[in-house]
Amino acid sequence: MNREPLFNVPTVVAALVAIMALINAIFQYALAPEQQELVLKLFAFIPARYDASIFPYPGGFAGNLWTFVTYSFLHASWMHFGVNAIWFLPFGSAVARRFGTWRFLAFFAVTAAAGAAMHLATHAGEQYPMIGASAAISGTMAAAMRFAFQRGGPLGMLRTNDEDAYRVPALPLSGVLRDARVLLFLAVWFGVNIVFGVGTFPSLTGGETVAWQAHIGGFLAGLLLFAWFDPAPDLPQYDDSTAMRS
Template sequence: MDSPSQPPPDHQVVVEEAPREPILTLPWPLTAYVALLALIHLRVLLPPELENWTIDVFGFIPKRYDSSLVNLQFEGGAGAKVWTFVTYSLLHANLTHLAFNVLWLLPFGSALARRFGALRFFVFLAVTAAAGALAHLVTHEHAVVPMIGASASVSGAMAAAIRFAFVRGSFLSFSRSDADTAAKVPALPLFRALRDRRIVGFLAVWFALNIIFGVGGIGVEGDSAGVAWEAHIGGFFAGLLLFTLFDPVPRVRSHDAADASSQDISDGI
């Protein structure tokens, strides 16, 4: 019986492993968005009167929509009633405010940018910003302090990302894949996601940290500044509920999601 042929002694078989991309390398849409926030923040170098004008024109001021104020005029005119639903999210009070929002956005925004692609990602950020502004308007209809900050969009990105973040192979699972693969695992059905104790626990920590550190869209007038919690909630629920409209990845069936979740927990033991 012939024995299996063997390669010559000087022949070496080399098996190359596919490169494993770091999970938090930034896709270009997120890099462009962060660069835009940083560029816009250079407005703090403007003379005080111009900086204040920028806040008045592009910040979100609920009093602007008060129809009972016949003689009160705001900078920006009628157009500001439209664009400030989004533009307020591109402004920040100071470098710390900007840094907190960017740091919160990096893991969730990176996954969403890879999953959605550039156009969907930018539209999603705009929609969640508008939802946060609407929530702030409903609850602070007579406020004259401008609201600024990207936290409504950050909250929306986080809410959307948790729909798939803990699924086996995704970026917060025990057995995650490379960045692109991790961002494109099938998402959990909404009610299944809200029953996952890891997701519930994560949300509890997130809300607690928000309370402690005061991350959020804030006013810019000294002692009157405060955290716009309603904007956070508006952006969060918009991201959670509208995720399906933006998501190009096919849905996972409920029992498949349960199997994946159970397997992921087993792998982590």
């Protein structure tokens, strides 16, 4: 008997959530404040790293590279982690089933890096560290939007519960703004992102701010780079003439 999709989380998604939870537990309970600050300087994304006029950060050139991804495994609190996990489990699971483990891990890293790049472009020289998986999660939401609402897809009206639901033809970019369901999804995503500020980053002094530009960077990367990771280019092309209208 097949398990219900809600409880059938792919191993790669479950492993990423477990790693984030473990890191958060260590960060919150096992480290002294000065150690927490060092971890942030080593693994959070800090735009000031890339300003030659500011003092160097630990990690050097390698740190300048790895922090584009490692920041996504750190969270400001259990609430921050929990909200991200709630969003990541359904959307990450859908995309992981379609991409497979290694493509999904690469996709997670690329969308996290895209979020960091957008944050850097809009916060040049800033010393506040950005943490949280929201940019990569936004990328999975955008990627899921390309196939999840399609006929026979996991969120479509004629959905099925088998793996074929995650292998339906993807919606091309040209069709994204012509599908009412996708437009509704976009409206909800931007609304939630703006109003509730899903994903925050803490400053070294304890304040918090929403890194909404990083969310947009991750979302755009997931939407635009979907075809790079989609393992099914041989599937039939989406036929706009047979689309279910709503």
